[in-house]
Amino acid sequence: MNPQIEKLYHIAQQKERRIIGLMSGTSLDGLDIALCRIGNSGQETTLFLENFITIPYNTIFRQHVREIFAKRQIDQQVLCGLHAYIGKIHGAFINQALKQWNVLPSDVDLIASHGQTVYHAPQRLTGQTNFPNSTLQIGDGDHIAHITGILTLSDFRQKHVAAGGEGAPLAAYGDHLLFTAETENRFLLNIGGISNFTFLPKQGSSLKAYATDLGPGNTMMNQFVFEQFGLEMDQNAQIAKKGMVNTALLKALLTTSFLGAEFPKTTGPELFNLAYLKNAQSVSNTSSLTPEDILATLNKFAAQAITDGIKRTSKDLENVHIYVSGGGVHNPLLMKNIREALPSMSVSSFSSLGLNPDVKEACLFALLANETIAGSPSHVQQINDSPAVCMGKISLPY
Numbered sequence: 382m383n384p385q386i387e388k389l390y391h392i393a394q395q396k397e398r399r400i401i402g403l404m405s406g407t408s409l410d411g412l413d414i415a416l417c418r419i420g421n422s423g424q425e426t427t428l429f430l431e432n433f434i435t436i437p438y439n440t441i442f443r444q445h446v447r448e449i450f451a452k453r454q455i456d457q458q459v460l461c462g463l464h465a466y467i468g469k470i471h472g473a474f475i476n477q478a479l480k481q482w483n484v485l486p487s488d489v490d491l492i493a494s495h496g497q498t499v500y501h502a503p504q505r506l507t508g509q510t511n512f513p514n515s516t517l518q519i520g521d522g523d524h525i526a527h528i529t530g531i532l533t534l535s536d537f538r539q540k541h542v543a544a545g546g547e548g549a550p551l552a553a554y555g556d557h558l559l560f561t562a563e564t565e566n567r568f569l570l571n572i573g574g575i576s577n578f579t580f581l582p583k584q585g586s587s588l589k590a591y592a593t594d595l596g597p598g599n600t601m602m603n604q605f606v607f608e609q610f611g612l613e614m615d616q617n618a619q620i621a622k623k624g625m626v627n628t629a630l631l632k633a634l635l636t637t638s639f640l641g642a643e644f645p646k647t648t649g650p651e652l653f654n655l656a657y658l659k660n661a662q663s664v665s666n667t668s669s670l671t672p673e674d675i676l677a678t679l680n681k682f683a684a685q686a687i688t689d690g691i692k693r694t695s696k697d698l699e700n701v702h703i704y705v706s707g708g709g710v711h712n713p714l715l716m717k718n719i720r721e722a723l724p725s726m727s728v729s730s731f732s733s734l735g736l737n738p739d740v741k742e743a744c745l746f747a748l749l750a751n752e753t754i755a756g757s758p759s760h761v762q763q764i765n766d767s768p769a770v771c772m773g774k775i776s777l778p779y
């Protein structure tokens with residue numbers, strides 16, 4: 382037997398695995414690296430976070446990804462090059478993190494790599510049926526495995542698509558196994574570039590867990606401050622706080638059919654981008670607003686896409702608690718807008734469930750890898766409208 386397959390076989394039989402989860406989101410801020418100890422599988426899963434770091438990307442990296450990110454026309458040579466380049470960079474970042482933590486690569490069982498989403502094209506976006514739902518994450522797993530010497534699972538979303546899904550959100554799988562509560566109905570809200578939630582009905586409920594994207598999280602605010610001020614984000618909503626919400630623009634932003642569509646659904650910056658903003662400004666005659674007013678309106682838009690979605694699912698429910706993760710939790714105006722629209726619900730940071738809100742998604746991919754190696758598709762069959770599959774491709778280091 383190939384000794385690497387034998388090693389994998391042993392890893393699958395261990396009671397506990399040390400797995401590095403990686404997440405690189407649409408904000409292009411950096412690579413989240415979470416070193417997790419994951420025990421058992423399925424409902425018995427335990428997760429302990431040993432270490433976490435976000436290694437920031439440099440300007441050159443961001444420029445390269447922005448050349449192709451969410452764009453329909455691109456230079457294929459850049460796409461091809463980035464697939465290998467991102468794999469190499471992520472591998473080097475892992476080695477750097479392990480050195481910093483004094484952990485030997487031989488003491489890590491697996492890496493679970495999300496990669497970098499460069500295009501997300503469900504049929505609901507393209508409106509075409511000649512191609513199936515599709516989504517593309519780059520940063521090849523073979524490079525990561527080779528550079529680190531660690532067995533690597535990557536490209537998790539393809540199996541979801543193959544089995545009839547849109548390739549996202551995958552959060553429901555981990556959220557359901559780790560965070561379902563006995564006594565309360567939960568929304569685990571993640572506000573990254575795009576906002577999404579996992580709805581977790583309390584144990585014993587006749588309702589089923591599911592996850593859906595909601596609309597823009599930070600992405601439109603980020604794109605707008607980058608265009609106007611060359612900034613990566615509206616830090617602490619400093620700019621938006623100086624502006625006023627324009628109701629005509631807000632109404633125009635809220636008119637896309639995506640927001641009214643049934644759950645679950647997925648989206649990305651392929652829809653929610655500056656062209657979308659320009660079009661909304663044009664139809665609402667608001668092209669001469671100040672950047673501050675536009676940003677205040679985009680902030681409110683992100684909040685309303687989130688709270689309308691939550692209201693829709695929770696209207697007949699009592700004892701509803703919302704736990705927020707992702708970078709949006711650090712935007713005070715966004716959080717204020719969300720709380721004001723949901724006065725009867727408790728809205729808290731994900732940290733009150735015992736996990737740092739910035740690390741949740743990286744841990745999720747570690748958990749997905751654990752299920753693929755040591756779990757079973759039957760563990761996730763209770764999630765509504767999402768295929769019961771194990772995800773990720775396996776790369777051997779040698």
Ligand SMILES: Nc1ncnc2c1ncn2[C@@H]1O[C@H](COP(=O)(O)OP(=O)(O)OP(=O)(O)O)[C@@H](O)[C@H]1O
Nearest residue numbers: 406407408573574575599614616617707708711712
């Ligand atoms: N202090 C802050 N003030 C305002 N916004 C913030 C702050 N900190 C983080 N953010 C927002 O959060 C974003 C990063 O969030 P996160 O890391 O969850 O996104 P992501 O992983 O790229 O998203 P996704 O996984 O959805 O693609 C930043 O780009 C910024 O918009």
Ligand SMILES: CC(=O)N[C@H]1[C@@H]2OC[C@@H](O2)[C@@H](O)[C@@H]1O[C@H](C)C(=O)O
Nearest residue numbers: 498501549550551552573575577742
């Ligand atoms: C295609 C893609 O990369 N989607 C991301 C993105 O970021 C948030 C939202 O859009 C979500 O659908 C998904 O990520 C999370 C981790 C998920 O799959 O649950």
